[in-house]
Amino acid sequence: MSVALIGKVVWVLGIVAWYAIRYPSERRARRTRVVSDRRSTTEAVGLSAALLGLAFVPGFYVATGKPxxxxxxxxxxxVILGAILFCMAMWVFRRTHKTLGRNWSISLQIREKHELISHGPYALVRHPMYTSFLLMALGQAFLLANWVVGLAGVIGFAVLFFLRVDKEERMMLEIFGPEYRAYMDRTKRIIPYIY
Incomplete structure (x- = not known):
């Protein structure tokens, strides 16, 4: 088996793990009433960019070898570094979903009895889900030896992050006020102790 093929296999296994982690949260979210919905066209663009860069473009490459x-x-x-980054991404992704529990949502929504979560991975960063996507994008760039595919993941992550994180933080400030402001003061956004 070639090194390039090993990288592709690891990427596919990572995507399967990603979906296996996400699916139970999606099912649970459908059963929890939404009390505030801030979905927008901008958010849809960000989510689409992330899906394109982290799933469709690399998936097409793995399936066809193009471009x-x-x-x-x-x-x-x-490939080893990419596998480590992807494993770290899945670990953070799983911990984030588990910690959020019924508060989880794929979009900017507040659920019934929503709580401010500041433990688990949220004790280090305010947006560990984005941390996991950043690790995924970097892992993808090392796993799949293709400039377009590597850049697609990083760009997809960046579009989602920069279109959405400010809106998400404004929403949390509106809902949780000074409690969220204090939380912002003691944590970084996605990289512990740095940013």
Whole structure:
């Protein structure tokens, strides 16, 4: 098995793990009443960009090998690093879903009896879900030896993050007020102690 193929297999396994983690939360969310919905066209664009960059573009590449003109030589060290990053992403992703419980939502929504979560991964960063997507994007760039696919993940993450995080924080400030402001003062956004 070639190094490039190992990277593709690891990426596919990571995406299967991602869906296996996400699915129970999606099912539970359908049963919990939404009391405030802030979905918008901008949010839909961000979610679509992330899905395109982190799933569709790499999935097409894994299935077809295109665009092959953007391929470069796959190295074992890069695939190992990509696998580590992807595993870290899935660990953070799972912890985030587990910690959020019934508060989880794919979009900007407040659920009935919504609580401010500040423990688990939320003790280190305000948006660990975005942390997991950043780790996924970086892992993808190392796992799949193709410039277009590597950039697609990073760009998809960046579009989602920059279109959505400010709105998400404004919504949390409206709902939780000074409690969220104090939480913002003691945590970083997505990278512990840095940003």
């Amino acid at each position: 092959e003109a953007a391929d470069y030589t796959a190295h074992l060290w890069a």
